[in-house]
Amino acid sequence: MPERAARVWWRSVRVRTTVAATVVVAVALTAAGLVVLTVLRHNLVHSAEMRAESTAQDVETQLATGTDLARLRLPDAESEPVQVVSLDRRVLAADDDLAGKPPMAEFGPYAKTSDDDDDEDDEEDEDEKPDRESLSQPTDPTAADAEFGDVRLTVDDEDGPHPFRVAALAVTIRGGQPATVYAGSSLATADSAVADARQAMLIGLPPLLAVVALVTWLVTRRALRPVEAIRRQLAEIMDGDLSRRVPEPGSRDEIGRLASTTNATLAALEESTERQRRFIADAAHELRSPIASLRTQLEVAQAHPELLEVDGLIGDTIRLEHLAADLLLLARLDAGEQPRSDRVDLTVLVREELEHRVRDRVAVRIATPKEFVAVTGSRTQLARVLGNLVDNAQRHAANTVDVAVDHAADERVVLSVTDDGPGVPPADRDRIFQRFVRLDDARSRDEGGAGLGLAIVRDVVERHGGTIHVTDGAPGARFVVTLPAAGT
Structure with a gap:
């Protein structure tokens, strides 16, 4: 335990900063002291040299x-x-x-x-x-x-x-x-002065280093005090209420920015947790209705086999299947799954997907250019976008649904789905893309879906680098999807 405490103590930023600052100052002072002593001795020796030369010149003057x-x-x-x-x-x-x-x-x-004192000079003849x-x-x-x-x-x-x-x-x-x-x-005198200066430096160095260490310790503790407060508060928040925030110091330094970023992260985490909680609650609500209906019908069929309604069972089963597929897709999107990077011809995709819709309540009219309109992404997910938009349009359309593909400015592609229904009020044009949001007052299995279709459309389009918005049709609502065009 003491060894572990010692390791934790040494890993402290305050301790390491104090030790590092003290060592750096000690090395700097030692180097500066050596330079000062060297210069001092050089000057004193030069002064003695000048005195010796002056004395020699005085004797020379007397002899002259x-x-x-x-x-x-x-x-x-x-x-x-x-x-x-x-x-x-x-x-x-x-x-x-x-x-x-x-x-x-x-x-x-x-x-x-003599420039050459080798053996040849020693063996020269005296003559x-x-x-x-x-x-x-x-x-x-x-x-x-x-x-x-x-x-x-x-x-x-x-x-x-x-x-x-x-x-x-x-x-x-x-x-x-x-x-x-x-x-x-x-x-x-020079040697004595240098020795005295060296001794004074040696005597003054330890107290000076102690002062440096103490000041560094106090300054570091004061600087890290907000960090420690942030750490303690964050530890309490992660174990409890995410609505709490860490204290933000009044300074605009790195610690202030750290506290601000931490609070922003906590806010995003709280929002994500709340969104996930609402998602789970809404999913449970949507699943409970068809499951309860299935159970009721099965219990009635068990008691009275002649009253078994097969069409209702199949409808509820299909609805459960679609809801489970929607929830699975949203889970993959929330997990950060990136779409494929295939080259998809949007014109061909629209024609092929709409050819299979033979039992639609409202006829669908298609308007596409003759040339290819290519985008990059997942064909399956883009087909899901088209299908959800057409399903939503047919649910509110009176007589017709129009699907159009066209080129837009800045090398972008536009996919639009228009119905002749009542339209979408301007106040609700952003809200309808939220999960489990339906403008229908009724939430029966016969009117509207689970409120996930447009949410899936928005998430898929955004992950393909595009945007989606709602405008007024003539009459009705017009859903406009804009995607970047694929490179040639």
Whole structure:
């Protein structure tokens, strides 16, 4: 149980957001801290480099004015050590703390350099080696720039070696002898400043991350509070009354849109549930009448076989069969069944279907063009549309029913069924396409059907990408079905 609770806790959006934000901030601060420390050290080292170069140039100025080596004004060796070194690497002048010590650095304008230190140089004959001064001495020593390097010097034997930034500058001492001035600047201050800054960052990073985590936790909890309220309310709604709605926050952000969409979904679900409930109730009502009639007739026939009415039994059975077929078709349509994509000639379909209607109460007149009028869809379902419309027209017609097929604008096809009956009132022209809706006051099996024919027509036509509407005939009602024409 604790392990499962831990998994649920970790899967929380609030926890994962807080952890992710803290990690991102930690990485960003660490990277920024490293950049700051690098830039800080670079600037401090550059400052020490400039001080060392300034010290070397000051010594160069003294030597250029003819100051004796023994009388040079040299700075404190602990922070700015200075040495004047000859070409043969002898220390000619230095502070008392550096007296008797070797040169502080091996680089410089007169230091021996070699681009190839392999074994062939070691095996050269001494007579063939050029003179050291001819290799090291530049053409114009006073024109050379200072060279820089980092060394560790032991100025005070008690403190041990310290890091210094050393500048090497070529000079000429009295008598025209070339030499090198080494001037150093302590890097202890730079290292101390960098260490202090690093320590301050390390000390301040955990509290800062804690603040970031706390703020992220609080902000996330505040942002997700409406979501949790929506979830709780939705859980209660799904177990009870669908007429209830989730709370909608006043904000127009994603959560507000989520609540609005959820309420719209609940409204559609409530409407669908109510429609399904009415459908079941109406279907039960329609089924109860013929079933009760059949039972009554069978019970009478059982008691009095001579009173058996076969025609009534057959009529009720046929009505039950049609009603069951209608309910099955509506169930398939509600389940999202898509029609076939066959190419159907509407002219041929109309003529073939109406040729079989030999027992109709009212004669049906057909008006179709000579050329083919093709649509795409299910021939069986389109025939059902035609049959239901003709059945409805004959139920209300006085003398004639007209069926016409024609072309319409925008590459569409029009199928119209017109009767000369009383027509449909404008207020009822949308309602008649609802399920189990009949304008007849009587609901007997002799007058009208179950009220599903026009509902089936509307659903089938809409699934074929078409529309249906009712207009006034001359006289009577005219049902107009518009379908997209099939491509060539």
